Amino acid sequence: xxxxxxxxxxxxxxxxxxxxxxxxxxxxxxxxxxxxxxxxxxxxxxxxxxxxxxxxxxxxxxxxxxxxxxxxxxxxxxxxxxxxxxxxxxxxxxxxxxxxxxxxxxxxxxxxxxxxxxxxxxxxxxxxxxxxxxxxxxxxxxxxxxxxxxxxxxxxxxxx
Amino acid sequence: xxxxxxxxxxxxxxxxxxxxxxxxxxxxxxxxxxxxxxxxxxxxxxxxxxxxxxxxxxxxxxxxxxxxxxxxxxxxxxxxxxxxxxxxxxxxxxxxxxxxxxxxxxxxxxxxxxxxxxxxxxxxxxxxxxxxxxxx
Numbered sequence: 001x002x003x004x005x006x007x008x009x010x011x012x013x014x015x016x017x018x019x020x021x022x023x024x025x026x027x028x029x030x031x032x033x034x035x036x037x038x039x040x041x042x043x044x045x046x047x048x049x050x051x052x053x054x055x056x057x058x059x060x061x062x063x064x065x066x067x068x069x070x071x072x073x074x075x076x077x078x079x080x081x082x083x084x085x086x087x088x089x090x091x092x093x094x095x096x097x098x099x100x101x102x103x104x105x106x107x108x109x110x111x112x113x114x115x116x117x118x119x120x121x122x123x124x125x126x127x128x129x130x131x132x133x134x135x136x137x138x139x140x141x142x143x144x145x146x147x148x149x150x151x152x153x154x155x156x157x158x159x160x
Numbered sequence: 161x162x163x164x165x166x167x168x169x170x171x172x173x174x175x176x177x178x179x180x181x182x183x184x185x186x187x188x189x190x191x192x193x194x195x196x197x198x199x200x201x202x203x204x205x206x207x208x209x210x211x212x213x214x215x216x217x218x219x220x221x222x223x224x225x226x227x228x229x230x231x232x233x234x235x236x237x238x239x240x241x242x243x244x245x246x247x248x249x250x251x252x253x254x255x256x257x258x259x260x261x262x263x264x265x266x267x268x269x270x271x272x273x274x275x276x277x278x279x280x281x282x283x284x285x286x287x288x289x290x291x292x293x294x295x296x
Contacts, residue, residue, distance in 0.1 A: 021200035022207035025177075049172040051235070058173035059238045060216050064209025086208045090242040 010038065010076050023068055026061055037108040037121070038072040040065055044102045055099040059133075062123050063091055065105040066135040070119040074139055077109040077117075082141050084117065089137040091123075097132045101125040107135065115141050167228045169221040177210060179217050187229070188257050189221040195251045206249030208284070211274055215286040216241060218256035219270040223290060226260055232294060239267065239289035247283045252276055254283065267291055 014030035017023065018040065026048070031039040042057065042065040050058030067086055075081055097103050106128060107121030117139045122131035169181055169189055177199065182192040193199055193214050201207035220236060227234050257279075258272040268290045273282040 021197055021202075022210045025198040026209075047172055047176040051171060052168070058171055058213075059241070060173055060177070060209070060213030063212040063216075063241065063243070064207065067207075067209045067212075083202075085248070086243075086245050088242070088244055089208070089212070090240065092240040093238045096237070 010072065013075075013081070014038070014040075014072055017072070018068065022064060026064055028065060028068055031104055032106075033072070033076055036073060036077040036110070037106060038069050038076055039104055039106040040069045040072070042103045042105065044100050056096050057101075057103055059091070059093060062093075062097075062103055062105070062133055063089070065103060066091060066107060066121060066123060066133070067137070069105040069107040069121060070109070070135070070137050071139065073107045073109040073119055073121070074112065074117040077112060084139045085142045087116075087138045087140050090135065092134045093132065094134060095130075095132055097123075097125045103132060104128075105135075117141070167224050169224060170217065171220070174213065174217040177213055179214055181221075182255060185257060187222070187225060188259065189218065189225060190255055190257045191218045191221060192253055192255045194253050199254075200251070204248075204251060206251075206254065206283075208243070208245055211245070211249055211254065211284045212241065212243050212286065214254060214256045215243060215258075215272040215274050215284060216288065218258040218274075219272045219286065219288045219290070222258040222260055223263070223268050223270060223292075226263060227292070232292075234295060235293045237291040237293060239291055241286055241288045243284060243286045245284050247281065249274075249283045250276060255279070258288075265292070 018028040029041040031041045111118040120136045123133040182190045199210035256274040262269040270288040272286040274284045
C-alpha cells in the first residue's frame with residue numbers, strides 16, 4: 001500500500017488507471033476533467049452489445065464507465081489519492097445510446113466528508129445535454145488495514 | 161430440469177466478460193463468472209462494474225425465463241439499476257441469482273444478489289426496473 005496522501009495528477013494518472021484490469025478490458029479512455037469532475041470514454045466495441053443483432057452498447061459497461069469516472073472525480077476534488085470503495089450506485093437509463101456510438105461518462109464529486117464521497121453524473125453519446133443515463137453514487141474511503149469492506153475502485157499502487 | 165426453458169440467457173457483452181450458466185435453481189438461472197483479469201478492479205478485488213454486469217445479466221436471465229414459460233416474446237429496455245456493495249469480491253468464482261419481485265405487462269421489478277462462497281454472505285445486491293416490450 002502506498003502513501004494515501006500523495007498529491008494526485010489526474011491527467012497523468014487516469015490513463016494508467018484505465019489501462020489495467022476491468023477498465024483496461026473495457027478499453028476506457030481518459031477524456032477530460034475539471035476541479036471536481038472527470039469524463040471518461042467507453043469506445044464502441046462490437047463484443048459489448050446488450051442485444052444480439054443490435055449495435056448498441058450493453059448497460060453493464062456503462063455502469064463500469066460511470067463507476068470509474070466517479071472514483072476519479074473524487075480524487076480530482078480531493079487533489080490526492082486515497083483508497084476508495086463504491087458503497088451504493090444508481091443508474092437511470094434515460095434513452096438507448098445511438099448505434100455504434102462511443103459512450104462518455106462525466107461525473108462530478110459534489111461533497112466529501114471524512115469517510116464518504118458523494119458523486120453524480122451522466123453518460124452521453126456525444127452531446128452532454130442529451131444524456132443516455134444519469135447516475136448517483138456514494139463511495140467510502142477505505143482504511144488500508146480493513147479488508148472486509150466493499151471493493152476499491154482502483155489500484156492504490158499507481159506505478160508505471 | 162424439465163421446466164428449463166431453452167433460451168439465450170447471455171448477451172454478447174455477458175459472454176465476452178466470461179459469464180456463463182452455472183445451474184438452474186428452481187425457475188431462476190444461477191449465473192457465474194470465473195475470476196480473470198477482465199473482472200479485476202484493484203489488485204486482489206473484483207471491479208464493481210463487473211459485479212454489476214453479473215447482477216444485471218442474472219436479472220435479465222430470470223425475466224427471460226419467466227416470459228418464455230408464459231409464451232411471451234419480448235424485448236427489454238433497462239429503466240434503472242441500484243447496486244449495493246457489501247463486501248470485496250475476492251479473486252475467485254462469483255455467482256448471481258435474481259428473483260422477480262413483480263412482473264407486470266409493461267415493467268418488471270427484480271431483486272438480485274451476488275456471492276462467492278456463501279449465498280448468505282452476498283458481496284453485492286441490486287434492484288432493477290426493466291421495461292418489457294412485447295413483440296408485435
